[in-house]
Amino acid sequence: MKALIIGASGFLGGTIYYKLKNAGAEVLGTYSQHKKQDDFAELDVMDSQRLLEIVRDFAPDVIIWTVMNHDAEEEIAEKVMPALRDAIGDTRFIFISTSVAYEKNMTEDVTPFLRSDEMYNHHYFNGKIKSENVIRKMRDYCIVRPGSIYGINPYGEMDVRSCKLKEHVDLGQQYVRAGNILFSIVEVNELADAVIELATGDYVGIINVSEDKPISHYGFNKALCRRYGWDDSCVVANREIENIYYFDNSLRKRLLKTRIMSIDKS
Incomplete structure (x- = not known):
């Protein structure tokens, strides 16, 4: 398998790259600023021409899009995704999306809603939703809606939430x-395994990938402390006014062999 990972210098993208490379796959990763590997190709994802050149020259069997650009997601959806859609033909495309709504037990057919300007991180969420709309017109695609990603990747890097807690x-x-x-x-290495399984599979559509049970922000940070052996006395609970949002993982459990463990289990 030839895999092109767009955003391979990122937390999840680097994990997928590492796992595929070590499994013997032919992999090309792209980076924008931080170059994890010498053979990575430099790419500003807003440069559609350069992106399409990389796709044409490498001729991958699968493209895995792991870019998470909070400032430019809407521009990516409007300018980059249509050009990529028109160029890749039958090439399999895996897109890492996000939560698209604030609901309990969100299934894959949940109706996305665009955030208003005063809502948290609206450019990011709206961009992912708009990209999903473009991608659903591709011939061979899988949109992965992951839980919030945590853990330590194969390069020894820790997720942002864990770093802030530390x-x-x-x-x-x-x-x-x-x-x-x-x-x-969802833990980063387990999510990467699920993405790789989807990249080599034939499922077309949207799939949620997260741990089975949701957790509170307070409980999550307490669990991180237990996992890493940190003193958790600094973590204090409060109550806030905000919608509860978590995934239904029934489809993932039916389709995938990859096991997604609870944060409290090793």
Whole structure:
């Protein structure tokens, strides 16, 4: 298999690259600023011409899009995705999306809604939703809606949430997290395994990938402390007004062999 990973210098993209490379696949990764591997190809994803040149020259069997650009997601959806859709033909395309709504037990057919300007991170969410609309017109695609990603990747890098928690633990500073807001999570190496399984499979459509049970922001940080052996006394619960949002994983459990474990299990 020849796999092109767009955003291979990122947290998830680098994990997928590492796993595929070590499994013997022919892999090309792209980077924008931080070059993890010498053989990575430099790419500004807003440069559609350069992107299409890489696709044409490498001729991959599968393209895995792991880019998460909070500022440019809408521009990517409007300018880049249509050009890529028109160019790749029958090439399999795996797109890492996000939660598209605030609901309990969200299935894959949940109706996305565009965020208004005053809502949190609206450019990012709206961009992913708009990209999904373009991708669904491709011939061979899979849209992965993952839980919030945590863990330590094969390069020894830790996710942003864990790093922020570690700062509070080291400084002994109180870390207040909502005990009433539930969300879905997924460990980075397990998510990468699921993406690789989907890349080599034939499922076309949308799939949720997260741990079975949602967890509160407070519970998540407590669980991280237990996992890494950190003092959790700095983590304090509060209550906030916000919608609860988490995935239904019934489809994932039917289709995939990859096991997604609870954060409290090794």
